[in-house]
Amino acid sequence: MNTDITIALPKGRLADKTINALEKCGIDCGPLKEDTRKLVLTDRSKQFKFVFVKPSDVPTYIERGAADIGIAGKDTLLEMGADVYEVADLGFGKCKMCVAGFEKRPEKVTGGNLRVATKYENIAKQYYESKGINVDIIKLNGSVELGPIVGLSDVIVDIVESGKTLKANGLAVLEEICDLTARLIVNKISLKLKAQTICPLIKKITEVIGK
Numbered sequence: 001m002n003t004d005i006t007i008a009l010p011k012g013r014l015a016d017k018t019i020n021a022l023e024k025c026g027i028d029c030g031p032l033k034e035d036t037r038k039l040v041l042t043d044r045s046k047q048f049k050f051v052f053v054k055p056s057d058v059p060t061y062i063e064r065g066a067a068d069i070g071i072a073g074k075d076t077l078l079e080m081g082a083d084v085y086e087v088a089d090l091g092f093g094k095c096k097m098c099v100a101g102f103e104k105r106p107e108k109v110t111g112g113n114l115r116v117a118t119k120y121e122n123i124a125k126q127y128y129e130s131k132g133i134n135v136d137i138i139k140l141n142g143s144v145e146l147g148p149i150v151g152l153s154d155v156i157v158d159i160v161e162s163g164k165t166l167k168a169n170g171l172a173v174l175e176e177i178c179d180l181t182a183r184l185i186v187n188k189i190s191l192k193l194k195a196q197t198i199c200p201l202i203k204k205i206t207e208v209i210g211k
C-alpha cells in the first residue's frame with residue numbers, strides 16, 4: 001500500500017500557522033522552517049512530502065491529485081468551488097470577507113452600476129446577485145484597497161483580518177459577507193486509496209486543532 005502522502009501548504013499569511021498546527025499533530029516540520037527556496041520538502045521520516053504553493057492554487061493541486069491533502073482558506077474554497085472534500089475547519093486564519101470603501105462618501109460615485117474591485121470575482125458576483133444589485137466587477141490580483149482611492153472602483157470586496165490595511169488607507173468595512181478560517185481539504189480519490197494513512201491523519205488534525 002502506498003503510504004506516501006503529499007501535503008499542499010499555502011505560502012503567505014497561513015504558512016506559519018499551518019506549520020505550527022502540523023507540528024502540534026506530531027508531524028516533524030523542522031525542514032519546513034529552514035530558510036530555503038525549495039518548493040518540495042519532506043519530513044524526516046519521509047512519510048510526508050510537502051509542496052508550497054500560492055494559497056489560491058491549493059484547491060487545484062488537491063482537486064487534480066497533485067497533492068493528497070492541503071490547507072486552504074475558506075475564501076479560496078468559496079471562490080474556486082473546487083471538487084474536493086472539505087474535512088475540517090482548522091479554526092486559525094480567522095478573517096472576514098467584507099465590502100469596504102470610504103465610510104463618509106456615497107458608495108456609488110458614478111452613474112452606472114456599482115463598481116466593485118476584488119480578487120474574489122465569484123464571491124462578489126454571488127453576493128450582489130443575492131441582493132439583486134447589478135455590479136461591475138473589476139478583477140484585481142492584489143492591493144485591492146487602491147480601487148476606491150484612485151477612483152477605479154466605488155467599493156472593494158476583500159478579506160479583512162486585522163483591519164490595518166483598510167485603516168491605513170482611510171477605508172472602512174461597509175458590509176460583512178461571511179466569516180472565514182483555514183480548512184483541511186482532501187483529494188477524493190486519495191481518501192479512498194490512501195485511507196489507512198489519511199483517515200488517522202485527518203482524525204489527529206481534527207482532534208488537535210479542528211474546531
Ligand code: PRP
Pocket residue numbers: 013141142143144145158159160161162163164165166
Ligand atoms: C490581504 C487582503 C488585504 C489585507 C487584509 O492582502 O487582500 O489587503 O490582506 O489584512 P489586514 O486586515 O490584516 O490588514 P495580502 O496581504 O494577501 O496582499 P495582496 O493585497 O497583495 O493580495
